[in-house]
Amino acid sequence: MTAGSIHSSPAVHRQPPAAERARTIAAAPAVSLYGLGLGICQLWGATTTDAGDVLLVVPTDGVVTAALRDTPLGDVPARLTVTERTPFPVPHPVRGLVQLTGLVASVAEYDVTRLVLDFADVRTCDSLFDVGLSATLLRLEPAEVHLEEAGGTTDVGLDEFLAARPDPVSRAENALVAEHCHALVRLAARIQRRVGRHDSIRLLALDRYGVRFRVQGSAGCYDLRVPFVAPLGGPAGFGAAVDRLLTCGP
Incomplete structure (x- = not known):
């Protein structure tokens, strides 16, 4: 989901x-x-x-x-x-x-x-x-x-x-998480505020279209995608794409 x-x-x-x-x-x-x-x-x-x-x-x-x-x-x-x-x-x-x-x-x-x-x-x-x-x-x-x-x-x-x-960002996700760990933690915190403090938010996957989290709540778990404004051509644009997510919206 x-x-x-x-x-x-x-x-x-x-x-x-x-x-x-x-x-x-x-x-x-x-x-x-x-x-x-x-x-x-x-x-x-x-x-x-x-x-x-x-x-x-x-x-x-x-x-x-x-x-x-x-x-x-x-x-x-x-x-x-x-x-x-x-x-x-x-x-x-x-x-x-x-x-x-x-x-x-x-x-x-x-x-x-x-x-x-x-x-x-x-x-x-x-x-x-x-x-x-x-x-x-x-x-x-x-x-x-x-x-x-x-x-x-x-x-x-x-x-x-x-x-x-194959998705080039998914192939590089371990290196990207290590490089952009702090930005992804901040993104997860924004998701946490949206879904509620009682639900558990965990990073699930990266791909060239966005970041996926797994949300675990009292009623079960589901996957939530935070899409980039545009698909990436490769790992090089990942950091800038996450930064843009952090500066958009409330």
């Missing part, structure tokens, strides 16, 4: 498109893989690269690689679930999840090195060093993308998902 800004502005309804949120979550490290007829499969790492390749690192002697060797079709139906958790101390830390359903297939030998490097550009994974030895790199070709967050589910078009890019 989202709520309004602390100032009156047309930006009150501004939030990331579903495809952008899905791409951002898809690069998160918390993943699980379910293979049709295989159940939950051992997975050492997964990510969606900036180019849109959904890559998996699995044990070479695991059930997925065995299934690929045995099938005459060359692929295995599977569902990859990626969960995004906030790095900040809040109740119910899950911010959202994405389910990518499609076909898992082998990666051509000539493409392995390039894709390992693309994987590493998004996030670190120690098992990448074992690819070609005890680990195998696979590719998931998604057919369906489902986004779940704030109590709702959205079907994201595959073309939209592949065309979208």
Whole structure:
């Protein structure tokens, strides 16, 4: 659930498109893989690269690689679930999840090195060093993308998902919180005055469209978005955008 800004502005309804949120979550490290007829499969790492390749690192002697060797079709139906958790101390830390359903297939030998490097550009994974030895790199070709967050589910078009890019502010949120800690504390204090002193306000997330807080009250919790006046192009404008929020409105 989202709520309004602390100032009156047309930006009150501004939030990331579903495809952008899905791409951002898809690069998160918390993943699980379910293979049709295989159940939950051992997975050492997964990510969606900036180019849109959904890559998996699995044990070479695991059930997925065995299934690929045995099938005459060359692929295995599977569902990859990626969960995004906030790095900040809040109740119910899950911010959202994405389910990518499609076909898992082998990666051509000539493409392995390039894709390992693309994987590493998004996030670190120690098992990448074992690819070609005890680990195998696979590719998931998604057919369906489902986004779940704030109590709702959205079907994201595959073309939209592949065309979208991960949120650059979300990627840098730990560094941004460290750099702009005092301004974010002041922003939280303004939110506190608006929602009431008996409700708990915790920072939940940063993105290029604004700042999200989790509000915990006697009736439950909900997420409240404080949108920027305009979406940011990257982390460089974050400090100025928060300062503008602090100087707007009552």
